[in-house]
Amino acid sequence: MMPNKLNSNKIPLLLTVVITVITAVTATGDYVRPPPRKTLHFPWDSKLSSQPQQVHISLAGDKHIRVTWTTSDSSSPSLVEYGTSPGEYTYRGHGDTTSYSYLLYNSGTIHHTVIGPLDHNTVYYYRCGGQGPELSFKTPPSELPVTFAVAGDLGQTGWTKSTLDHIDLCEYDLHLLPGDLSYADYIQSRWDTWGNLVQPLASARPWMVTQGNHEKENIPFFKDGFESFNARWKMPYEESGSTSNLYYSFEVAGAHVVMLGSYTDYDENSDQYNWLKADLSSVDREKTPWLLALFHVPWYNSNNAHQGEGDKMMEAMEPLLYAAGVDIVFAGHVHAYERTKRVYNGKSDPCGAVHVTIGDGGNKEGLQSKYKDPSPEWSVFREASFGHGELKLVNSTHAFWSWHRNDDDEPVRSDEVWITSLTSSQCVAKEREEARETFWLP
The missing domain is CATH 2.60.40.380 (Purple acid phosphatase-like, N-terminal)
Incomplete structure (x- = not known):
């Protein structure tokens, strides 16, 4: 028996359907991501032993x-x-x-x-x-405006270099990194190569970092976690009254910035929780009208990756951040970008924080491109692409946030928004007032 042949009269119709589908997909404006890039390899370094x-x-x-x-x-x-x-x-x-x-x-x-x-x-x-x-x-300014470059989950791949090159073009005052620095992953010489990779930027502007899961590097019964991170990247924890390099705060221009640890105890009986409560209680919003927080594991995440991993920390600490009036929260961990509305307790809230997931600096594990469908009502913009963010606190009331995708080695501004500070919005939500009374925050 002869096999069935496609009716020649149907071929033009089929081509028309295919072309229509392709045109429709193109018309959505979906970004076609470039392929992954390999991990960078560094030659043997012949510097003198005393050379910094x-x-x-x-x-x-x-x-x-x-x-x-x-x-x-x-x-x-x-x-x-x-x-x-x-x-x-x-x-x-x-x-x-x-x-x-x-x-x-x-x-x-x-x-x-x-x-x-x-x-x-x-x-x-x-x-x-x-x-x-x-x-x-260059030292940061004493007052607003001040600009932060923000990129997490950097690693040391070709995309990392692209991200760093783009940040180098930005006129910024300091860099915020919400965890996952070198991706050494137990191979300690990778800490050395990463340190040299970021030196051109990290020696010229302050880098303020917190830890991610790739910094833990613990070996049960043999090695405690974060030994390499704590030895190499000492942050001002003592200056901010903390007992651990894994959580601290600092002030710059008109901002108070809290750096938290997703991988150290955070429940209501923990040292970190008690330190955070005391630190937030001491914030003078006349001096620092902007209040920011960074940690590694996002609390608001509509990506399929790492779902629910931040829930327990969120349950313990989100009421504290809400009571204090934190304006913006940055997280990493998910290798993609996402920005929310002001949110609290799982839903939009005009007195909550804007949450930004920015774990897309250039890590070796690649992007995480699958999102929940439909998108939650609190999610504004989400995309799985490598890139970096820039936050300019213009004055005590307004800030401009932009996210720049690495598109063919050009920093393309793909998301942007003006954010009004909570101190200027006269936020009077009943839930926030109750939270402030609960935690005795001024």
Whole structure:
């Protein structure tokens, strides 16, 4: 028996249907994502053992900066020379060192030196360890406006480099990173290569980071978690009254920023919870009208990935953030981008925070492109693409947020919104007033 043949009269009709479908899909404006990029590989480094490497800076209290770097030579001094003119080092700061061992790996000598007091909005030239190269950084302004670059889940892939290149084009004052830095994942030499990868940016503007799951690196009964992270990326936890490098706060210009730990205890009896309550109670909204929070695991997430992982932390801590009037929350973990309306307790609330998931910096695991359908009523914009965000706190009442997709190596602004601060909105929701009374927040 001869096989059935497609009726030739039906071929034009079939082609018309196919073309119509393709046109309809194209007309939706859906972004076609470029393919993944490989993990970067770094050549052997022949720098002298005393040569500073992996230089990065962070805020260390009012008018002070912590400079961190690594050397192979343990006798290299923890000295930072600095001044406001190239090659003229009027001031000197001395710090301390640490190191750690991890299985067969021994870290270099990690230097932490706090310098200051420094003038605001000023370029300083500096060198570490008494020898070159000369680097420079700019201190943040003392008052608004101030601009943050925001990108989480960075890693060290080709997309990471694209993200960093785009951030380098941004006129920003400091970088916020809500967890998952190097993706070393137990291979400690990857911390070293990542430190050198980010040095051009991290040595020029303060990087304020919190931990993600890829920083844990614990080995049961043998190694506690976060040893590498805590040794290499010391944040101002002591300056903010915290007992752990995994959660702290800092102030810059007109913002109070709370950095929380998704992977340390957060229930109502925990040290982190009690510290957070005390920290939020001390915030002066006249001085810092903007209140921001960062942690790794998102509480509001309509992506299929990592559903429910932040629920317990949200149950414990969201009432505190709501009572204090947190304006914007940044999280990572989900390798995609999403922005919400102001939300609280699982639904839109004019007195809640805007939640932004921005775990799309360039990690090796790729993007997570499947979302819940239909979209929750609180979700405004969502897309699985690599990129970074920029938050400009323009004045005490208004901020401009934009998300920039890495499109063919060009930073394409794909989402943007003006946000009004809660201090200026006269938010009087009954639920928030009850929460403030419950937690005795001013």
